[in-house]
Amino acid sequence: MRLKTPLIFSAVSFLLLVIVYSSDGSEKTGPDETYIQPPQVDSAFERVMSVVTHQRCMNCHPTDDFPRQSEDSHIHRFGVQRGPENHGLAALQCGSCHQEANNLSSGVPGAPHWGLAPRSMGWQGLDKFEIATAMLDRTKNGNRSLAEVEHHLTEDPLVLWVFEPGVNNEGMEREKPPLSKDEWVSAVKEWIASGAEIPVKE
Amino acid sequence: MKISFEINGESTSVDVDGNTPLLWVVRDTLGLKGTKFGCGKAACGACTLHVDGVAVRSCSYAVRFAHGKSVTTIEGLSQGNELHPVQQAWTEEIVPQCGYCQPGFMMATAALIDRIPNPTDEDIDNNIVNVCRCATYYRMRKAIHRAAEINSQKS
Numbered sequence: 001m002r003l004k005t006p007l008i009f010s011a012v013s014f015l016l017l018v019i020v021y022s023s024d025g026s027e028k029t030g031p032d033e034t035y036i037q038p039p040q041v042d043s044a045f046e047r048v049m050s051v052v053t054h055q056r057c058m059n060c061h062p063t064d065d066f067p068r069q070s071e072d073s074h075i076h077r078f079g080v081q082r083g084p085e086n087h088g089l090a091a092l093q094c095g096s097c098h099q100e101a102n103n104l105s106s107g108v109p110g111a112p113h114w115g116l117a118p119r120s121m122g123w124q125g126l127d128k129f130e131i132a133t134a135m136l137d138r139t140k141n142g143n144r145s146l147a148e149v150e151h152h153l154t155e156d157p158l159v160l161w162v163f164e165p166g167v168n169n170e171g172m173e174r175e176k177p178p179l180s181k182d183e184w185v186s187a188v189k190e191w192i193a194s195g196a197e198i199p200v201k202e
Numbered sequence: 203m204k205i206s207f208e209i210n211g212e213s214t215s216v217d218v219d220g221n222t223p224l225l226w227v228v229r230d231t232l233g234l235k236g237t238k239f240g241c242g243k244a245a246c247g248a249c250t251l252h253v254d255g256v257a258v259r260s261c262s263y264a265v266r267f268a269h270g271k272s273v274t275t276i277e278g279l280s281q282g283n284e285l286h287p288v289q290q291a292w293t294e295e296i297v298p299q300c301g302y303c304q305p306g307f308m309m310a311t312a313a314l315i316d317r318i319p320n321p322t323d324e325d326i327d328n329n330i331v332n333v334c335r336c337a338t339y340y341r342m343r344k345a346i347h348r349a350a351e352i353n354s355q356k357s
Contacts, residue, residue: 078245078331090317091257091310091329097244099267105223106243106262169243 044191045199048153049128051184052135054177056162060115063122070168071175087115102166109174111161118142129201136196150192154185207268209234210278220266224258225249227265228275236276236305240333247332250306251275257313276305279312287356288312291349299336307332307342315350319357 042050051057059068065082066075081089088094098114117123120140123131134140135149144152153159163181165174179187191197203220206213209232216231228234228251237260240248244262251260252274253267279286285293288308298304307330314321314329321329326346334342 079328080331081328089329090325091314092331093256096250096257097259097262099263101264103244103262103264105221108244108259108262169245 043199044187044194045132045197047179047183047187048191049132051162051177051179051187052123052131053128054162054175056165056174056177057159058123061117061121061123063119063124065119067116068124082116082119085115086118087113102161102164104167107167107169107171109161109166111158113158115158127201129198132196132198136198146192146196149196150188153188203266205265205269207270208272210274211272216265218265221264223261224251224253224263224265224268224273225260228260228273234275234277238302238305240303240306245333246303246306247310248303248306250309250332252309252313255313255316257310274309276309279308286312287315287352288345288349290352291345295341295345295348297338297341297345299338303332303334303336304338307334311342311346311349314346315353319354320350321346 055068055071055073059070059073062068062082067080067082068074069076078092080092080094083089083093088096094115097108099108099110100112100114101110102108103110121134121142123134126134136146138144141149160181162177163184165176167173177184204215204217205220206215208214209228214232216227218227218231225237225239228237229239237251238248239261240246242261244259247259249259249261250257252258252272253263254271255274280289286308288311292298292304292308297307310330310332314325318325318329323343326343330342330346
């Protein structure tokens with residue numbers, strides 16, 4: 001009898017521990033949803049805008065006259081300005097430093113016709129719905145038709161630079177947008193083929 | 203890679219890696235030592251020269267982009283024995299201290315007064331953003347205005 005009491009006590013304690021540690025305090029009424037829910041796929045609009053709103057794009061779409069740079073989108077060093085034709089000032093043009101390709105030794109990024117988007121295509125401070133509206137507005141987008149918008153977004157080497165942004169002046173890789181170039185092109189074409197619909201802002 | 207361009211009015215060809223900075227080629231291949239290396243990151247402007255009349259930072263300019271173009275360095279700024287207005291003004295105002303950064307400033311200034319013949323102080327502040335560790339900025343501002351004056355008298 002003396003020998004059995006501690007054994008029974010130990011068995012009861014073990015069962016209590018199992019019950020306590022296996023319970024998360026919630027009632028499970030069905031299978032775990034983590035395993036039965038299909039993966040979320042963003043709409044083409046959301047995928048397009050995930051790139052457009054990335055700093056690699058936004059830095060050259062200011063609403064003022066000062067380009068931004070780097071991951072924190074600070075105002076471009078050296079007082080660089082938009083200038084009359086969006087390519088800098090008389091003796092401080094974008095092309096004074098930015099050439100047609102990334103410079104991997106200095107860390108200066110480059111692509112053909114490097115410059116700012118025109119002021120009408122300033123996006124800073126706008127949400128994705130407002131940006132998309134501006135992209136399709138011929139009074140703001142350089143009078144581009146939908147087909148021309150698609151061409152610009154999927155063919156222009158300056159736009160596509162964002163997917164190969166090179167290294168910064170410390171030799172560190174610049175952050176890339178959340179989609180690859182192929183995923184971007186596919187998303188743009190899908191969005192435009194379906195009418196370039198802009199969801200209603202909730 | 204063979205790259206052909208004009209340097210200070212004369213045709214030249216170099217056979218180098220196309221990604222070599224133009225500054226390297228100008229100084230080490232062509233032996234024109236007036237253009238200076240400063241930061242190597244297109245930030246200080248010591249290496250400024252002209253490519254087709256545009257002021258560029260040659261430390262960050264791959265030489266392949268100069269193919270078929272016209273490059274002007276500080277050595278080619280004057281017309282024969284006649285000093286460029288910027289060179290005259292720099293001499294009159296005794297601008298340099300150590301002098302290292304001055305060729306870059308002078309090339310940037312030449313590009314400025316070519317496009318804005320009578321620059322205001324604001325134009326100077328906005329366009330001439332090179333770095334001078336001797337802080338000769340005050341004398342440079344006077345020299346830029348003087349260069350514009352000489353330039354207008356000549357033309």
